[in-house]
Amino acid sequence: MSALASRLRAIVGADAVIDDAAGLSVYDCDGYTLERGTPDVVVLPPTPEKVVEVMRLLAAEKIPFVPRGAGTGLSGGTLPVQAPVMVCTSRLRTIEHVDVVNRRARVQAGVVNAQVTKAVAPHGLMYAPDPSSQPACTIGGNIAENSGGPHTLKYGVTTNHVLGVELVLPSGEVAELGGPVEGAPGYDLVGLVVGSEGTFGIVTRAWLRLVRAPESFRTVLAVFDSVEAASETVSGIIASGIVPAALEMMDDLIIEAVEAAYHVGIPMDAGAVLLIELDGPEVGLDEEQAVVDDVCRSHGVREIRVAKDQAERDLLWKCRKRAFGAVGRLARNYCTQDGVVPRTKVPEILRRIAATATKFDLRIGNVFHAGDGNIHPIILFDERDQDQVRRVLAAGREILEACVALGGSVTGEHGIGIEKRAQMRLLFSDDDIAAMKRVRAVFDPEGRANPHKIFPDSKVCVEARTPRRQVPL
Amino acid sequence: MSGIVSYEPADMTVTVHGDCPMDGLTAALAEQGQWLPIDVALPARTTVADLIGENLSGPLRASQGTVRDYLIGLRWHDRDGTLISSGGRVVKNVAGYDLAKMHIGARGAFGEIVEATFKVRPKPAHEVTVTFECESRGEAAAAALAVRDLVEPAWCVVVCDARRTRVMVGVMGSERVVKAQAEAVMGRWQGTREEDGALVRANLGTAPTGSAGRVRTTAMLPREVGDYLDSTNGSPAASMVLADVMSGVVTVFSAPDDSASAESPKPTESPESVVGRLRGALDAAFSICRPND
Numbered sequence: 001m002s003a004l005a006s007r008l009r010a011i012v013g014a015d016a017v018i019d020d021a022a023g024l025s026v027y028d029c030d031g032y033t034l035e036r037g038t039p040d041v042v043v044l045p046p047t048p049e050k051v052v053e054v055m056r057l058l059a060a061e062k063i064p065f066v067p068r069g070a071g072t073g074l075s076g077g078t079l080p081v082q083a084p085v086m087v088c089t090s091r092l093r094t095i096e097h098v099d100v101v102n103r104r105a106r107v108q109a110g111v112v113n114a115q116v117t118k119a120v121a122p123h124g125l126m127y128a129p130d131p132s133s134q135p136a137c138t139i140g141g142n143i144a145e146n147s148g149g150p151h152t153l154k155y156g157v158t159t160n161h162v163l164g165v166e167l168v169l170p171s172g173e174v175a176e177l178g179g180p181v182e183g184a185p186g187y188d189l190v191g192l193v194v195g196s197e198g199t200f201g202i203v204t205r206a207w208l209r210l211v212r213a214p215e216s217f218r219t220v221l222a223v224f225d226s227v228e229a230a231s232e233t234v235s236g237i238i239a240s241g242i243v244p245a246a247l248e249m250m251d252d253l254i255i256e257a258v259e260a261a262y263h264v265g266i267p268m269d270a271g272a273v274l275l276i277e278l279d280g281p282e283v284g285l286d287e288e289q290a291v292v293d294d295v296c297r298s299h300g301v302r303e304i305r306v307a308k309d310q311a312e313r314d315l316l317w318k319c320r321k322r323a324f325g326a327v328g329r330l331a332r333n334y335c336t337q338d339g340v341v342p343r344t345k346v347p348e349i350l351r352r353i354a355a356t357a358t359k360f361d362l363r364i365g366n367v368f369h370a371g372d373g374n375i376h377p378i379i380l381f382d383e384r385d386q387d388q389v390r391r392v393l394a395a396g397r398e399i400l401e402a403c404v405a406l407g408g409s410v411t412g413e414h415g416i417g418i419e420k421r422a423q424m425r426l427l428f429s430d431d432d433i434a435a436m437k438r439v440r441a442v443f444d445p446e447g448r449a450n451p452h453k454i455f456p457d458s459k460v461c462v463e464a465r466t467p468r469r470q471v472p473l
Numbered sequence: 474m475s476g477i478v479s480y481e482p483a484d485m486t487v488t489v490h491g492d493c494p495m496d497g498l499t500a501a502l503a504e505q506g507q508w509l510p511i512d513v514a515l516p517a518r519t520t521v522a523d524l525i526g527e528n529l530s531g532p533l534r535a536s537q538g539t540v541r542d543y544l545i546g547l548r549w550h551d552r553d554g555t556l557i558s559s560g561g562r563v564v565k566n567v568a569g570y571d572l573a574k575m576h577i578g579a580r581g582a583f584g585e586i587v588e589a590t591f592k593v594r595p596k597p598a599h600e601v602t603v604t605f606e607c608e609s610r611g612e613a614a615a616a617a618l619a620v621r622d623l624v625e626p627a628w629c630v631v632v633c634d635a636r637r638t639r640v641m642v643g644v645m646g647s648e649r650v651v652k653a654q655a656e657a658v659m660g661r662w663q664g665t666r667e668e669d670g671a672l673v674r675a676n677l678g679t680a681p682t683g684s685a686g687r688v689r690t691t692a693m694l695p696r697e698v699g700d701y702l703d704s705t706n707g708s709p710a711a712s713m714v715l716a717d718v719m720s721g722v723v724t725v726f727s728a729p730d731d732s733a734s735a736e737s738p739k740p741t742e743s744p745e746s747v748v749g750r751l752r753g754a755l756d757a758a759f760s761i762c763r764p765n766d
Contacts, residue, residue, distance in 0.1 A: 409565075
């Protein structure tokens, strides 16, 4: 492989190729830590054009590769499986163009999600998708996974905000799909690429839609005695006709962790809290908040606290977005699941998760996008106990099966990756999967782009170890 | 009602047959205070499959998006008669490729749509229109962008005909929000307020086409609309121009004898380009023979 490494160095420079054991170990997993694998060589091209050169070399040598952004993914999408070369887009960090009048931005794939909003905020604009990892995750990774976030309830997910992509195909050719102009004729190829988990090639640039930053906010923390009461409140708010910007739930276990970490003053005996954010023109917010207050009261809310300034709002959101990290205080290890149910089934899935926790003798917390029915059970465990690890995996599978049985899906925003290949069978027939493979072959006829991901029939063993690193914040 | 497979209002999703007429779907949703906020000019003559295949949209696209923002699941028979599904019935779902997207704007090329699932939204309580006149088409386009920046309009179009150029602004929401936004617009541009904004919007899509008129839609950047509109001024071919400035979508309605404007929207890439070849390969993968349309 050193011959390949030196050829890559000739393209991108010596500082952009890693092939020593210590350097490579950083890249042996992403946010999904239950399985690991090390690439032979990692290449970090400094420009989109260098990505093209790298891809041409890999095409000529017929070498499979795995694309990677910041490595914050949660389904093992960047785990190398029979892919010797990892191509990282993390150095493509230029925001190339902010078009205020047309409300678009052209960015390179390695630009960090939060940097886009930071760059356009002075113009009263924002980039809406806000995954919890937004201080670290890249736009390229967001596009690969079709990432969500708390504010997708009102604003939609990544695919609703990507107008065009520059896709470097595994052949080394460059496809410009979509662009700054909306409504161009022809069927939607951009929407096909978003969420394809790096199996079509490598996105190097994207045209993003910018939206007007809300004029005003109401960020409300509502404390309940039980998850049932909080769940019924969620349904009530949705039924009232209000579309909150975000509607998030945290249960007692997460409250314990968050309170210990951030001291917000949530009562430790609370059963659940809802974080409800309303946004839009100031003139409409008081009446919307009155409706939300009424719904909360009719379900026995214990306390309603409204953030009185931006600092309080930031604190409430910090609790929510860093809840995963705070959980690290409660247990040596934890595993975050991602499933979806129809909104009306949120109370039912929470009952089933509790039953699963009892059955497998595990502690499971819930911090999730209640308004979307997108659950994130967090299973606590100790990696040194092999029996616990086995039970964690079994409990995760049982929860996903319950989601599907209730009419939902096995992933709302983390992707299939390596983790959930088998669960694709819960949702899709052989014919469905064959159709997806036909599409994949159009972009990647040789199957060299992120091989052995998504599709359930890959009979490939990966090195399964117990986790030793936690999900990055 | 017929055509609806399942509808749980509290889930805010609806699953319908491909041949479900849009007027029926709209009525069923309205009974529950919800809607699929996509403009369809002739809802009684348009099916769900048409909506997807033609990627229909109107002025609401400016704030509400288009079919791609609402279609969350699809089942179809491909050309070999195989039933294929993608997506599902939940509002967030990233399991597998989003194959529904390639049906949007494909005019049924990938097969017959059997069933489609959409996200739906609460229907705003009020929709009001403010209309004001401008001296020139370019000035009207600039005013439309200024409206966008001043308030949060649901839609905003420039309507030009031989006699005059008007900017029409739709604002939606609660009574308070609608009142405040309408007053803000009228405070700066005067104009007249109409209470049934939804009716005004519905009439925009159908008014000038007539039985034999031609319609041509062109997409551009919002900033480019002004110059484009000025270039259409005085053109005898254009009997009316409707410009959704916020989205950059301009529709020219012409007299039936104007053959020059008879264009059906086709992909602009050449078949030899990388994207053109991708489309060709995708067509071939699903055994599509394209007629010379």
